[in-house]
Amino acid sequence: MKGIIGKKIGMTSVFSSDGKQTACTIIEAGPCVVTQVKTVESDGYNALQIAYGDKKEKHTLQAEKNHYAKANTSAKKFVKEFRDYSIAKALGEAITVEIFSEGEKVDVVGTSKGKGFQGVVKRHGFSGVGSQSHGQHDRQRAPGSLGNSSDASRVMKGMRMAGRMGGDRVKVKGLKVVKIFPEKNYILVTGNVPGHNGSIVYIQK
Amino acid sequence: MNAAVQFVHEQMTTKKTFPNFKAGDNVSVNYKIIEGGKERIQSFRGDVIKRQGTGATASFTVRKISDGVGVERTFPLYSPNIDSIELNKSGRVRRAKLYFQRERFGKSARIKEKRMAVESAK
Numbered sequence: 001m002k003g004i005i006g007k008k009i010g011m012t013s014v015f016s017s018d019g020k021q022t023a024c025t026i027i028e029a030g031p032c033v034v035t036q037v038k039t040v041e042s043d044g045y046n047a048l049q050i051a052y053g054d055k056k057e058k059h060t061l062q063a064e065k066n067h068y069a070k071a072n073t074s075a076k077k078f079v080k081e082f083r084d085y086s087i088a089k090a091l092g093e094a095i096t097v098e099i100f101s102e103g104e105k106v107d108v109v110g111t112s113k114g115k116g117f118q119g120v121v122k123r124h125g126f127s128g129v130g131s132q133s134h135g136q137h138d139r140q141r142a143p144g145s146l147g148n149s150s151d152a153s154r155v156m157k158g159m160r161m162a163g164r165m166g167g168d169r170v171k172v173k174g175l176k177v178v179k180i181f182p183e184k185n186y187i188l189v190t191g192n193v194p195g196h197n198g199s200i201v202y203i204q205k
Numbered sequence: 206m207n208a209a210v211q212f213v214h215e216q217m218t219t220k221k222t223f224p225n226f227k228a229g230d231n232v233s234v235n236y237k238i239i240e241g242g243k244e245r246i247q248s249f250r251g252d253v254i255k256r257q258g259t260g261a262t263a264s265f266t267v268r269k270i271s272d273g274v275g276v277e278r279t280f281p282l283y284s285p286n287i288d289s290i291e292l293n294k295s296g297r298v299r300r301a302k303l304y305f306q307r308e309r310f311g312k313s314a315r316i317k318e319k320r321m322a323v324e325s326a327k
Contacts, residue, residue, distance in 0.1 A: 009209045012261045014217045018239070019286035026213050179217065188213060197207075 002099050003082045003204030004029045005052035006187070008110065010197050014178060014188070024178055025193045027108070029203055030185055032095040035071045035079065048085040050095055051076030052200075078200055097180050097187045100203070104177045110194035110201040115166035119143075124160040170194040214260040218283045226265075228253050228303050229296030229316050234267060234280055235288040246288050249278055252296065252316055254303040258282075268306060270314070275307065295319045 006029030013023050036049035051068070053076055060075040068075050071092040087099060100106060120126040120143040128141045143162070146155045172193060179188040193201055226232055233250040251269030254277070258264055263282040268275060280287060296316035306314060 010207045012210050012213055012217075014261065015281070015283060015285050017285060019237075019284050021281055021284070024213075026209055028209065179213075181213070181216070184209075184212065186209065186213065188217075 001082055001084050001204060002086045003050075003080070003202055004095055004097065004099060005032050005050060005078050005080050006030065006201050006203055007053075008193055008195055008197055008199050008201050009186070011192065022178070022190055023192065024188050024190055025108075025175075027187050027189065027193065027201060027203060028185055029187050030094075030096045033071055033073045033076065034089045034091055034093045034095065035068060035073070035076070037089070037091050038081075045083065046085070047081050047083045048089060049079060049081045051079045053077035080202060082204065096182060097185055098182050100177050100180060100187060100205070102177055102180060104205065105174050106177055106189065106203050106205045107171055107173045108175055108189065108193045108201050108203050109169065109171045110199060112166050112168050112170045112194040113196055114164075117163065118165040119162045120160060123162060123165045126160075210260060218261050219285065221283065221287075223282070223290045224292035226253055226256075226290065226292050226295070228255055228301050229298030230292060231294040231296065231316075232267060233291040233293060234278075235290070236280070237286045237288050250293070251276075251278075252303070252306070254306055255301070268303075270310065273310075275310070295321075 006027040009026040009028050011023060011025050013021050015021055030052065032050040032052045034048055035051045038045060038047040038049065040046060051073070055075040055077045057075065064075055073092060089095065115122070119141050121128050121141045126143060129136050129139055132140065143160075146159055172191065175189040175191050175193075177187060177189055180186070181188075187203065189203075195201060224232075230253050231251070232253055233248050235246050235248050238245055238247050249267055249269070251267040254266050254268045256263070256265045261283055264279055265282060266277055266279045268277045270276070295318070297319040298316060
C-alpha cells in the first residue's frame with residue numbers, strides 16, 4: 001500500500017487526442033512528512049504515519065510538538081496512518097505526488113457532502129407513491145408500510161427510514177491518474193471525488 | 206475561476222485562437238470527422254444561440270435550419286476536433302441565450318446584423 005494526504009481543489013475536463021472529453025478532479029496532495037515508522041518489533045504491525053498541512057503554534061499541544069520534533073518538522077494539521085507502506089521511507093522523509101505515476105489506478109477516500117435530514121426518496125431511492133390521485137392527499141414521498149402486523153409486532157432492525165444523509169466516509173475506487181504536476185503538487189484523476197472543494201482526501205493504492 | 210483550475214486548463218489544453226464570437230453571431234464551425242480511418246473536415250454554419258462555461262469545459266451551441274428542420278449542435282470550445290471557427294456575421298441581440306429562436310422560423314427567426322463603424326470612414 002502507498003498513499004498521500006491531499007486537498008480537493010476542483011474539477012475541470014481534459015481532451016484526448018481523438019477529441020474525447022473526460023471530467024477530472026484536481027487534488028493538491030502533499031508534500032507530506034513521515035512522522036512515525038511503526039514496525040512489527042515495536043508496535044506489532046508495519047505502518048507509516050504521515051502528516052500534512054501546517055498548524056499554528058498556539059493551537060499545538062506540547063505533546064504534539066515533541067512528537068513532530070522527533071521527525072524534525074513543524075506541527076501538522078492532518079495525520080494518517082497507512083499500513084504496510086510499499087515504499088521504504090525513514091522518519092522525517094517527505095512524500096510527494098511523485099509516488100504515483102500517470103496512468104495508474106488509485107482509490108480516493110473522502111467525506112461526502114452533508115445533505116442534512118432527508119426523506120426516504122432521496123436517501124434510499126424509494127420511488128414514492130407515484131400518483132397524486134386515488135386518495136393520495138399529501139403522501140407523494142411517504143415511505144409506506146414499515147412491515148408486517150401482528151406476526152412481528154415490531155419494526156425490523158435496519159428498516160430504511162428518513163434521517164441524516166451525507167457526511168460519510170466514501171471511497172471511490174479505480175480512478176485513473178491523468179497527470180501529475182510535481183512542481184505544484186497537483187494530481188489530476190479521472191471522475192469525481194467525494195466532498196467539497198478544499199476538503200481533505202486520501203489518495204491510496 | 207480557481208487559479209489551480211486555470212493552471213491545469215492551460216497546461217492540458219492546446220492553445221487556440223478563435224474569433225471573438227457571442228450569441229447571435231453567424232459562424233461556420235469546421236469540424237474534423239474521422240470516417241474509416243480517414244479524416245475530413247465538415248462545416249456547420251448557423252447562428253450561435255448560447256455560449257456557456259469557462260475554461261476547458263466551455264461550450265457553445267449553433268443552430269441552423271436544414272431542409273426546414275431546426276438542427277442544433279453543441280461543440281466543446283477546446284475540442285481538438287474543431288479545426289477552425291469562422292465568424293460570418295455578428296448579430297444584434299438583447300439576450301445572452303437565444304432559446305426563443307427555437308419557437309421561430311422563417312422571417313421572424315432572422316437576426317438583425319450589427320453594423321460596425323469602419324475605421325477608415327472616420
